[in-house]
Amino acid sequence: MTTQDILNYTPTTDSLADKIILVTGAGDGIGKVASLTYAKCGATVLLLGKTESKLEAVYDEIESLGLAMPAILPMDLEKASFAQMNELATLIQKEFGRLDGVLHNAGVLGALTPLEMYDPITFEQVMHVNGTAVFMLTQALFPLLVSAPSGSVVFTSSGVAKVRPFWGAYALSKQMIEGMSTIFTEETKNHTALRFNCINPGATRTNMRAHAFPGENPLTLKTPEDIMPAYVYLMTDMASGVKGQVIHCQPK
Template identity: 60%
Template sequence: MTHLPLTHEQIRNYQPKENCLSDKTILVTGAGDGIGRVAALTYAKYGATVLLLGKTLSKLTAVYDEIEQQGGKQPVVIALNLEGAKTEDMTNLVELIVKQTGQLDGILHNAAVLGDLAPLESYDIGVFERVMNINFTATLRLTQALLPLLKKSANGSVVFTSSSVGSEPRAFWGAYAISKQAVEGISSLFTQETKNTTNLRFNCVNPGATRTKMRAEASPNEDPMTLKTPEDIMPAYVCLMSDDSMQTRGEVISLQPK
């Protein structure tokens, strides 16, 4: 079967088939909350073995229990604070994945922090470094560590999470906007540098305004009931991990286009 690159509209309106991820093992960062939690549950619903990575064990355990209750394959909990992760932690992570599942077919880079909403002229450098470390450097480091496993997959997929302020930076969004610009850069460079690696692809999603704790923190005066839920945007997340998107590469897909 020949797969063609999907349009952004096809990705947003994707209709997953039952068990379309049944042969996949997918790592989700920030899996304890918000979009990461819903993505983990959704991947499990469509048959994937999900690796739940986050810093709060209790939240990850709750997601683990939800997956088991819905009849999904047994997930793996990986309690790891990406902010302080070192090379040794990445080596241990790779060994754990090999031991627990023997394969890795996808990564959803979802973990991120907002930082301050402030002008760059007075932006706290300590906060800036923390945001860039979690949102950008840890994302790169994790991808580098897991790339050898992904290259062994029949069809490996890496999905980065960008933002509207990453594609079009806006005043006062500071380190968050810059970190998301950098994430889009990572995806573009990996795409260019692996263009001859036919079984591996990199893409970005921009979820848009979604009903999450981070959105509430960034826009406290906004009525959350006017926003889409994480569940509403999941078709694209499933699509980008499925084999139907195997020729879709280097895209930044806005899930709620203007």
């Protein structure tokens, strides 16, 4: 399966039938659209985010469509402890019995400024939310994921993961994510069915993109809906052989 085949994949109402998938940052942007899309493809979606009202809005939209009942999991990844993440894993095991996939979508932009001027507190926040917390949550959920028949972890990367001046902690955090995916892959690929991959959504019409490029016309960008084929495909059983890849949704 080539990258182009993945990008051209056509999701169906049963692409993710009976799967349990957790999405972080599920209340906004790509996370919200991915949650709705996964639900439309048959999955039970666990909506994780820090703003409960936004999660409730996504929950209500899924419910109004008559799809599998989602669950709301309020969690602020900047403040959540590893113990709380382990408690979350225990709750998922108790309520759902398993976990088939995780989309690590939550993230913060931080500042766009030279490293010599970068505020250390902001730096630490970005690296924690975009990197350390992703590692912690993955580790907490690992026993559930590795026991799934075809567990899938999808990390969100970025085009700036390839050294981009002035993007500071955000660029460094995405380099960390791609490295994390590679290491997890190498450590698990020969003895488990679990797979780790990254998605680079590219220039997409989101609030974060608008903050990063305030002078850009958002109507020239693809919408989150436009890039969903790759997000769905990596969660399907058809992607069982795709491990350690970075899928660029908008290759140049």
